[in-house]
Amino acid sequence: MSNDHRPRTYFDAIRVTREILATSEFILNPGPLGLENRLQGEAEQLVAAAYRSAKGQSISRMDLYARAREVFPENAGEALLSMAALRAAGRPLQHVTGIQQFLDHEYVVGPDVLIPRPETEVLVTTAIRELSKCESPPVLGLEIGLGSGVVSIELLARFSGLRMVGSELVREARERASKNAERILGADHKPAERLTIVEVASPLSVWDPFESALRTDRADFVISNPPYLIRGNEAEPDVVNFEPEEALYAPAEDPLYFYRIIAARGREFLKPDGRVFVEIPHERAPQIRELFEGLPGGGWRINVFSDLVGRERVLVANIM
Template structure:
């Protein structure tokens, strides 16, 4: 038997020695998970004695966390934009940067009273972006697409948990915009953007995310570029494209958007001050070609036929 406070301290030391950042906070989450209580409730229970049936599962989780398995996978859920999402190996762990993107869209780009009528989340993964926006904008029609059926299964599970299954929220397997029918007022995407050569340098935790959701090709922008080429035809007039990117890609992507004719291109920083997001409006449609003289004659100079 051990006191809760003693267990908390020894577990935090164990994680710190194994290179886990925020070791104390991680240990608090694991301990609250095993005890079935809120993390803050632990502070009222420091004198509680823990028995072997409680310590044994905690030891298993501690070992896995010390080996680099993400805390969110061990807990099975993650808090994101005031909702709880199931989180596992099928998709990226939702991160604070992505949550900030949702905040920017809701609070800045589409303020209250003017939400998009139709929106598309490309490479939805767990569904955290699209489903959070669907919850913020109940009247919007939301399409979530991903090339991974495993990821879509996870997104469907989260949609059900949030009560968002139905006519307004649809999930479709699609390679980018291949099966995204119609036009949208907003297309948002957090696509794979890590250059292939950098994948060997990612943290132990990120290495548990599916490679399909990480690898952006030689320069990190292979998949992003494919989206940029096809996005205009899927955006409504003045429709918005919103992207989350790697820490050093905002400038290059902004230049690509400018060459493609996108309007009102802006970048925005994440909470760490890194230019992480790029926003752009749809390029204007090319003018319709003028009617040829032959077309004019076919209308105006056709012979009349007397009755």
């Protein structure tokens, strides 16, 4: 891309980026709002990211338009053209901008963590809603598979008296979650004290790290968006090519692996009125429900909630 294409104004920056993205063979899926809106939205995010990388400070969408006729900083223009080219060549938007919005906050993401999904916002908002109905606010929660930290951090931001213990297999993801917690929660919320991050020795290990971290403490809830794919043709190429394997594939070629283990042993780590919140693949919802309900001796009361397009997405299991 030559410097002649460098945008002169903020308006130009959005227009030029949009034109570059429109030529991409990788951005064909219109998304829920249609292709035009998707291209416009991605262009705005790239312009904001280029501005941030050049100036070291954020710019809101409103400011992009308020400055439409002003000169777009020259070094931001150069950064923008490289970012737009990467995106047009198929790199996920969030890997180019380094940011994903999740509920109330912006999370730093990269190739080492799953890009947080809107479906997981349903998991978190369901947990917040259900936990808010309890007589007393939760004080201890466990998360299996922190990734970028979105789930635990949003819960910590919502419940001021909560402490979370979160496990994560991948070292880079543990570091990412810790940094996101510091940045988003801020020093006043004591992120280091309130989020304990525990290592996991192998993909097959689920409860071991919590056994040593908790000793005799029992949690109010367990929450997880576990890996639930099996290798083969279950995911889009975009996902398979760019997301970390550990975040996608369940161990032992068993897509129900985590659900099976959570259903079987979750109670041991919970208070008598504790509960489990898990994100589920909608096409396996009946099997997962059966895992919890069909345990010898019973013990779980189940509710399943749907996402914004009506697919069963979150299972809540209450100890009976």
